Amino acid sequence: xxxxxxxxxxxxxxxxxxxxxxxxxxxxxxxxxxxxxxxxxxxxxxxxxxxxxxxxxxxxxxxxxxxxxxxxxxxxxxxxxxxxxxxxxxxxxxxxxxxxxxxxxxxxxxxxxxxxxxxxxxxxxxxxxxxxxxxxxxxxxxxxxxxxxxxxxxxxxxxxxxxxxxxxxxxxxxxxxxxxxxxxxxxxxxxxxxxxxxxxxxxxxxxxxxxxxxxxxxxxxxxxxxxxxxxxxxxxxxxxxxxxxxxxxxxxxxxxxxxxxxxxxxxxxxxxxxxxxxxxxxxxxxxxxxxxxxxxxxxxxxxxxxxxxxxxxxxxxxxxx
DNA sequence: TCAGCAAGCCGCCAAT
DNA sequence: ATATTGGCGGCTTGCT
Numbered sequence: 045x046x047x048x049x050x051x052x053x054x055x056x057x058x059x060x061x062x063x064x065x066x067x068x069x070x071x072x073x074x075x076x077x078x079x080x081x082x083x084x085x086x087x088x089x090x091x092x093x094x095x096x097x098x099x100x101x102x103x104x105x106x107x108x109x110x111x112x113x114x115x116x117x118x119x120x121x122x123x124x125x126x127x128x129x130x131x132x133x134x135x136x137x138x139x140x141x142x143x144x145x146x147x148x149x150x151x152x153x154x155x156x157x158x159x160x161x162x163x164x165x166x167x168x169x170x171x172x173x174x175x176x177x178x179x180x181x182x183x184x185x186x187x188x189x190x191x192x193x194x195x196x197x198x199x200x201x202x203x204x205x206x207x208x209x210x211x212x213x214x215x216x217x218x219x220x221x222x223x224x225x226x227x228x229x230x231x232x233x234x235x236x237x238x239x240x241x242x243x244x245x246x247x248x249x250x251x252x253x254x255x256x257x258x259x260x261x262x263x264x265x266x267x268x269x270x271x272x273x274x275x276x277x278x279x280x281x282x283x284x285x286x287x288x289x290x291x292x293x294x295x296x297x298x299x300x301x302x303x304x305x306x307x308x309x310x311x312x313x314x315x316x317x318x319x320x321x322x323x324x325x326x327x328x329x330x331x332x333x334x335x336x337x338x339x340x341x342x343x344x345x346x347x348x349x350x351x352x353x354x355x356x357x358x359x360x361x362x363x364x365x
Numbered sequence: 366t367c368a369g370c371a372a373g374c375c376g377c378c379a380a381t
Numbered sequence: 382a383t384a385t386t387g388g389c390g391g392c393t394t395g396c397t
Contacts, residue, residue, distance in 0.1 A: 280373065290387045295374075307373065307394095339396070346395090 054087040055224060058121035058145075060161075061111055062096035062138070066128030067103055069155040069213050073125050076217045081232035086225070094118055096138060115141040123151045126158035128176075128210070134164035142167060146203075153205045153220065155213035162206065163187045173206040174199045196303070231354070262287040263301055270310055274317055274337040280306050314338060315351045322360050329356050 057077050061070065080088035095101055095111030103109050118124055118141050126142070142165035146152050154162050159175035162168050163186040172191040175183045180194040193199060198207035198216035200223070207216035214237070222230035266287045270278055283306055284294035298306045318336040333344035348356050 291373095292375090292387045292389095293385080296386085299375095305374065343396070 054090040055122045056120055057089045057091050057123045057125060058094045058118050058150075059091060059125045060096070060118075060127070060138075060158075061093050061101045061109060062129075063102045064130040065101065066130065066156060066210065069127035069158075069210050072210070072214055073127060073155065073217060076214070076221070076233055076237070077125070081229070081236045084225075084229055084232050088225070089123070092117055092121070094121075096135070118142070118145045118150070119148070121145060121150050123153060126152070126154045126161045127213075128156035129158050129161045134161045139165040149203075151203045151205070153207075153216075155207050155216070156209050159183055159206045160186060162204070163190060167204060168206070171201050171204055172199050173201070173204070174208050175206060176209040262289070263297060267309075271313060274314055275335060276337065278307075278310050278337075310337075311347050312351060314344075315347055318344060318348060318356065319352065319359065322356060332356065 059070065059073050059077070074091065074093070077089045078091045080086075092113055093109075093111050094113050094115065094117045096115065098111060098114040100108045100110040115137060124142065124145050138161065142152065142161060146165065146167045152162055152167050154175070156176045157179050159168065159173055160179065160183060162173075163183055166187070168183075168190045169187055170189045170191075172193055173183070174180075174193050174196050177194045180192050183190060184192045194208070196208065197212040198205060198219065200216075200219065205216060205220060207213045218230050218233055221233050266283050269286060270283070280291050280295060284291040287294050287297075289297065295306060298304075298309070302309055304312065314336040318332050318338075321332050321335060329341045329344065333339075333341045336344065338344040338347070345355060348354075348359070352359060
């Protein structure tokens, strides 16, 4: 789970490059997987850029990126990472190479529309997966056996990991680092990138939904109310009444819209508020707990740790440096 | 860390 | 016929 023991040897990662790839996602993967964060001992990934062809790939808007290795280099990889795939159809040779790598046992990882390439290779058959929301239907059309979940940031299905739009790829990569080299390593990466060390390290397989305002405005109203009155106590019965629904129906609609249970969502909102307060500086943990609606500092600490992965004070320290 | 107890979660089913 | 609703009850979770 979260605190993985570091593997004895480095993990060979093949990062796929091809004409018209999403440069941002490619760069993120190269940045995160290319070198261990400063000060971290032990093995790391061994990154190889693998070109669709050895002629190098065109970078949208600016010249060519030379690559030394062609598709045959997928053969030695423990992990294959496919950044956003712009052009359909996916060339058969690429699909074949990806499929072969997976059958050999390589972990297949996609960012954004990279999932389309994995689907074309048959890697996602009968699996749960995600991609950029705009292409969710394309993914489903490519292979109807895929259970496309467009509400999540990433889906970790063990030997196949898919992630949603660009920035979700970063979350996914940090999650993967935690899985392969432990939470410390993931935190170190996050610090290096100057992003808060969160979202990684939860044992559940896919958790975070970019919670959007649900179409049902009865729910939206309730959510707005809770956000505006976090310090108050909120029970499902109260929230349901506010939405003019029975608790049972409220629960169902809420779950349907957000992927979270009502109370779990409330708790996450509270943690989010606590985080924002911490980012804003000062305030004792006790005052923070009160402002965010936690009954006591203990409860705050408990949930904060569970969801963010570090203690409130640890988070503050990480935020300051 | 722990126990007791209230609340939450959710499968199931009948009613609408 | 099918979809939605909401009550029941039991198991789980988590607060104090």
